[in-house]
Structures are given as C-alpha cells and as structure tokens.
Amino acid sequence: MKMxxxxxxxxxxxxxxxxxxxxMVISIVAVSLLITFSSIRMSSNLFMDTFSISNTKALExxxxxFEDYSYAIVGATHEVQNNGxxxxxxxxxxxxxxxxYRSYHDISQQxxxxxxxxxxxxxxMIVLGNNERLYNVNYxxxxxxxxxxxxxxxxxxxVNRPNTLLYQYLPSTSFTDEPMIVxxxxxMERSTGEIYGVLYFPIREAQLKQFYEGYxxxxxxxxxxxxxxxxxxxxxxxxxxxxxxxxxxxxKEVDEEQLEFKDAHVFDTDxxxxxxxxxxxxxxxxxxxxxxxxxxNLINTKEILLxxxxxxxxxxxxxxxxxxxxxxxxxxxxxxxxxxxKHDFNMPVAETGGYEAKKIANAFNSMLSELQEYVxxxxxxxxxxxxxxxxxxxxxxxxxxxxxxxxxxxxMIQQGKKEKATDMIHALIxxxxxxxxxxxxxxxxxxxxxxLKNYVLINQSRYGDGxxxxxxxxxxxxxxxxxxxxLQPFIENAFFHxxxxxxxxxVQILVSQKGDNLLCEIVDTGDGMxxxxxxxxxxxxxxxxxxxxxxxxxxxxxIQLLYGEQYGVEITSEIGKGTKVKVELPFQKTDIPANSNKxxxx
Numbered sequence: 001m002k003m004x005x006x007x008x009x010x011x012x013x014x015x016x017x018x019x020x021x022x023x024m025v026i027s028i029v030a031v032s033l034l035i036t037f038s039s040i041r042m043s044s045n046l047f048m049d050t051f052s053i054s055n056t057k058a059l060e061x062x063x064x065x066f067e068d069y070s071y072a073i074v075g076a077t078h079e080v081q082n083n084g085x086x087x088x089x090x091x092x093x094x095x096x097x098x099x100x101y102r103s104y105h106d107i108s109q110q111x112x113x114x115x116x117x118x119x120x121x122x123x124x125m126i127v128l129g130n131n132e133r134l135y136n137v138n139y140x141x142x143x144x145x146x147x148x149x150x151x152x153x154x155x156x157x158x159v160n161r162p163n164t165l166l167y168q169y170l171p172s173t174s175f176t177d178e179p180m181i182v183x184x185x186x187x188m189e190r191s192t193g194e195i196y197g198v199l200y201f202p203i204r205e206a207q208l209k210q211f212y213e214g215y216x217x218x219x220x221x222x223x224x225x226x227x228x229x230x231x232x233x234x235x236x237x238x239x240x241x242x243x244x245x246x247x248x249x250x251x252k253e254v255d256e257e258q259l260e261f262k263d264a265h266v267f268d269t270d271x272x273x274x275x276x277x278x279x280x281x282x283x284x285x286x287x288x289x290x291x292x293x294x295x296x297n298l299i300n301t302k303e304i305l306l307x308x309x310x311x312x313x314x315x316x317x318x319x320x321x322x323x324x325x326x327x328x329x330x331x332x333x334x335x336x337x338x339x340x341x342k343h344d345f346n347m348p349v350a351e352t353g354g355y356e357a358k359k360i361a362n363a364f365n366s367m368l369s370e371l372q373e374y375v376x377x378x379x380x381x382x383x384x385x386x387x388x389x390x391x392x393x394x395x396x397x398x399x400x401x402x403x404x405x406x407x408x409x410x411x412m413i414q415q416g417k418k419e420k421a422t423d424m425i426h427a428l429i430x431x432x433x434x435x436x437x438x439x440x441x442x443x444x445x446x447x448x449x450x451x452l453k454n455y456v457l458i459n460q461s462r463y464g465d466g467x468x469x470x471x472x473x474x475x476x477x478x479x480x481x482x483x484x485x486x487l488q489p490f491i492e493n494a495f496f497h498x499x500x501x502x503x504x505x506x507v508q509i510l511v512s513q514k515g516d517n518l519l520c521e522i523v524d525t526g527d528g529m530x531x532x533x534x535x536x537x538x539x540x541x542x543x544x545x546x547x548x549x550x551x552x553x554x555x556x557x558x559i560q561l562l563y564g565e566q567y568g569v570e571i572t573s574e575i576g577k578g579t580k581v582k583v584e585l586p587f588q589k590t591d592i593p594a595n596s597n598k599x600x601x602x
Contacts, residue, residue: 027315065211090129123203162186169232219293251275427454498526
C-alpha cells in the first residue's frame with residue numbers, strides 16, 4: 001500500500017510533465033521513423049538505380065570522347081613519323097637560302113595536310129627539329145620560340161621516353177594564358193634510334209573540357225587527374241592545377257578493385273566517387289557526385305510534409321485536449337498575473353493549484369520581491385541625483401558675492417577709477433554669463449581659464465594683489481572639454497582659506513595632458529593644512545564658498561558621476577608650505593584648433 005501511495009504521489013505531482021513528455025516522445029519518434037523510412041526507401045532506390053547506371057554510362061561516353069581525340073593524335077603522329085619530307089627538312093643542315101625556303105614550303109604543305117586530322121578539336125600542332133627549325137600551325141594559340149620549347153621540361157621528358165606518346169599538363173605561364181594539355185612524341189629514326197625532332201599537339205583546357213561539360217551539373221563534377229595527382233581539367237575552374245593525391249588514391253582503388261563507386265570526403269563535402277582509367281593518357285577520369293545535393297533532389301518533399309503535418313496536427317489536438325483538462329491551476333495563475341493591479345508589484349499571487357503551479361507562483365513571488373528591492377534602490381538613487389543637481393543649480397551664484405562686487409565697483413567709480421571699474425564690470429558680466437547657464441554643460445579649457453582670470457581680477461580688485469595667480473596652460477589642451485566650474489572652487493578656496501596667516505603668496509594653475517587624461521593642478525604657497533587618510537577630498541571639510549555653492553566634494557562627485565571612479569580630485573598639503581590639488585579628467589578634444597604653439601602663462 002505504501003509503495004502504491006508513493007507512486008501515486010509521484011504521478012500526481014509530475015502528471016503534466018509525464019503526459020506531455022510521453023506525447024512528445026511518441027510524436028517525435030513517429031515522425032522520425034516515417035521520414036527516415038521514406039527517405040531511405042526513395043533515396044536508395046532512385047540513387048542506386050539512376051545515378052550509378054547513368055553516371056557509369058556518362059563516364060563511358062566521356063571516355064569515348066577522349067579516345068576519339070587520342071586516335072586523331074595517334075593518326076597525325078603516325079603520318080608525321082612516316083613523312084619523308086618532314087624528316088628531310090628536320091635533318092637538313094647547311095642549306096642555302098633557296099633550299100631553306102623550298103623546305104619550309106614543302107613541310108608547311110605536309111603539316112597543314114596532316115593537321116586536318118586534329119583540326120576539328122581546335123588543337124594546335126607544332127613540329128620542332130634538332131636543326132633549330134620550328135613549324136607552328138597556329139602560332140597565336142601557343143606563341144613559343146624554338147629556344148624556349150627546346151629547353152622546356154616537357155621536351156626533356158618526351159626525349160627521355162621516345163617510344164611513348166605522352167600527355168603532359170602545362171599550367172598558364174607568361175607564354176600561354178591558360179592551362180593546356182600537350183600531347184608529345186619524339187621523332188626517331190627507326191634504324192638508328194636517333195631522335196631528330198619532337199611533335200607537339202597542345203590543346204587548351206577549355207577545349208578539353210568540352211568533352212565532358214555536357215555531363216556536369218551543380219552536384220555532379222568531373223575531374224581529370226594525371227599520374228602525379230594533379231587536377232589537369234575540371235568543370236570547376238578553381239580546382240585546375242590543384243594537387244589531389246587523395247582523389248588519385250581513391251580513383252586507383254576503384255579501378256583496381258573494380259568498384260562501382262566509393263564514398264569520399266573531399267573539399268569538405270561528402271561525395272560518391274566513380275572513376276575510369278584512361279590508359280592512353282595515363283590519367284584518371286573521376287566523377288564526384290554530391291550525396292547531400294542529390295538526396296535533396298530525390299526526397300519526396302510533398303509526401304514528407306503531408307506525413308509530418310498529419311502527425312503534428314494529431315499531436316497538437318491530443319496535447320490540447322489533455323493539457324486543457326490538467327492545467328486549470330496554471331490558467332488561474334496566468335489570470336492572476338494578467339489581472340494584477342496595474343504596476344502594483346507588492347501584490348503577490350496565490351500559491352495554489354498543482355505542484356507545477358505552486359512552484360511557478362513561488363518563483364514569481366520571489367521575483368516580485370527582488371524586483372521591488374531593485375526598484376526601491378533605483379528610485380533612491382534617482383532621488384539623490386536629482387537632489388544633488390537641484391542643489392547645484394540653486395546655489396551656483398552666492399548673492400553676497402554679487403553685492404560685494406557691485407559695492408566695490410561703486411566705490412571705484414566714486415574714486416574716479418573708471419577704467420578699473422569698467423574692467424571689473426566686464427569681468428563680472430562674463431563670469432555671470434557662463435556661471436548662470438546649464439551647470440551640466442561642458443566648456444573648453446580656454447573658456448574655463450578665461451572665467452578664472454575674470455574671477456581673479458574681481459578678487460584682486462577688491463582685496464589687492466597680495467595673492468598673485470599664474471596660469472601655465474599647454475596649448476594642446478586649450479580646446480579640451482571639461483565640466484563647468486570644476487577649477488573655480490579650488491581658486492576660491494585658495495583666496496579665502498589658504499592665506500589666513502600669510503598675507504601674500506602665489507597660486508599656480510597648470511593644465512597639461514597626462515597619457516589619455518587631462519591633468520589640472522592648483523598649487524598655492526599658503527598656510528597649508530593637516531592631511532590624513534589617502535589625501536583625497538574626504539579629508540577636506542566643506543567651507544563656505546562666496547561665489548558658488550559647488551564645493552570641493554561636489555566637484556569630486558560630479559567628476560566620478562560623469563566619467564567614472566578612476567577620475568576625480570586628489571589633495572596634498574603640508575602646514576606652512578601650501579596645498580596642491582590635482583584634478584584628473586578624460587582628455588576630450590573639440591574640433592576647434594589651439595590658438596598658440598607656446599605655453600600660455602600670465
């Protein structure tokens with residue numbers, strides 16, 4: 001009873017999975033069996049009956065074409081060897097000009113008569129004598145000189161085998177623009193065995209291809225492979241001249257074992273290889289049939305589609321009927337999710353129904369909980385960012401700075417210092433124009449330095465020039481971009497907090513390129529301060545800034561918010577010697593060229 005109860009619980013908890021799995025397995029097996037049976041039956045019958053027989057006959061017909069050409073070559077060769085005029089002219093030496101002309105006329109007549117035997121194949125005919133005489137029936141077909149042909153490897157190979165009619169592959173060279181197959185035969189005196197010349201029948205590969213081109217197709221390739229394994233002719237132009245020793249080995253195996261065909265994997269494709277040896281040429285005629293392409297053409301697609309469609313429709317109907325009865329709990333779960341309060345991710349779904357439905361509901365509720373936490377974090381981050389931006393916008397300009405500056409201008413005018421007052425007004429106008437625009441806007445280093453100079457001018461006019469400010473700006477940095485009001489807080493800090501004990505000193509502003517970064521340094525010779533920690537902005541207490549509310553910490557956070565944590569502000573200071581501030585930003589250029597080739601200093 002316990003075993004039965006346990007088995008029943010397993011089936012009940014996994015009923016949906018088990019039933020759907022069984023249905024899909026049965027459907028897939030049925031489809032696979034029917035398609036495989038149909039494919040094997042049609043492919044084996046049609047392929048073996050059609051391609052094996054037809055391609056064997058095609059190879060025999062192609063072989064006949066090659067043999068006919070070979071018979072024509074043999075006939076022409078026999079006539080040349082037995083022609084007394086040819087022999088006399090090729091062995092003639094020390095002849096007069098008249099005799100040479102007559103000899104040329106006589107041999108030309110004989111060669112042209114003999115050439116008619118092979119003329120229909122568009123082959124050429126060349127006779128070469130040891131007495132430096134060469135007769136070329138169609139010179140434009142192979143414009144070769146006596147010297148080149150006499151020392152050519154095919155001539156040497158022919159002379160070393162004087163009793164054999166040879167067929168040799170000649171790749172495209174400087175004197176033949178496309179590959180050729182050249183039939184050669186040494187002309188030899190039978191009684192003495194002396195060789196007095198060589199006979200050549202070059203035929204272009206394009207003409208030779210016509211012997212079999214009508215029997216080829218996209219899935220049916222023909223190759224002519226010589227005894228060295230080189231492809232001398234093919235319906236695929238890119239294969240001509242390639243080494244194919246593996247194909248040669250399989251062709252020999254088919255011929256020696258008298259096989260109808262052999263499975264071969266060449267050129268990254270599966271083929272059926274059939275071969276016919278051409279003894280006259282000492283070459284193999286190879287037929288490669290693409291198995292995949294042929295099977296694609298032979299499979300009855302309509303029958304397979306109808307069978308597959310019937311099985312799929314039957315499976316869909318069965319699965320729909322069974323699953324519809326069993327998935328009510330899942331349907332209810334989907335309905336809860338669909339009708340959930342709009343964007344109310346705090347409302348969990350009810351974990352009811354079958355085992356699968358409970359698992360899905362539990363996972364969905366966990367996802368909702370994590371999603372809510374993530375949304376809270378995003379909202380909090382956005383609130384902080386908006387607060388920081390709003391604070392920066394609200395405190396860009398301190399009204400006391402404007403009031404005090406205007407009061408100073410009024411006092412200058414009353415004292416008759418109109419030019420100085422005018423300069424101060426211009427500086428204030430320019431400073432306010434740039435400061436009151438969008439705080440997130442970036443400006444050039446040149447514009448930032450101009451604003452700093454205006455700020456320094458206003459403060460020196462009000463408080464005197466006891467604090468002197470020098471600017472050292474690299475010219476290639478003038479058009480570099482940086483956020484607005486990045487350097488101003490540090491100048492302000494130096495003016496109002498660095499010289500409390502010392503009343504005079506210097507502030508140096510240096511801007512240069514450091515690798516891929518823009519390095520801005522503000523160095524003062526003021527009182528200095530005690531540093532601790534890692535000498536960054538966290539060690540500096542915020543102080544009231546008279547011009548803008550953008551303090552040192554705000555600058556550091558703005559830089560890291562815009563460019564990343566690898567950038568920011570670093571401060572070092574020593575009591576009695578002064579403070580050094582380093583601001584690192586990414587080096588970002590504008591399209592405006594720098595105005596100077598020298599370092600700018602004031």
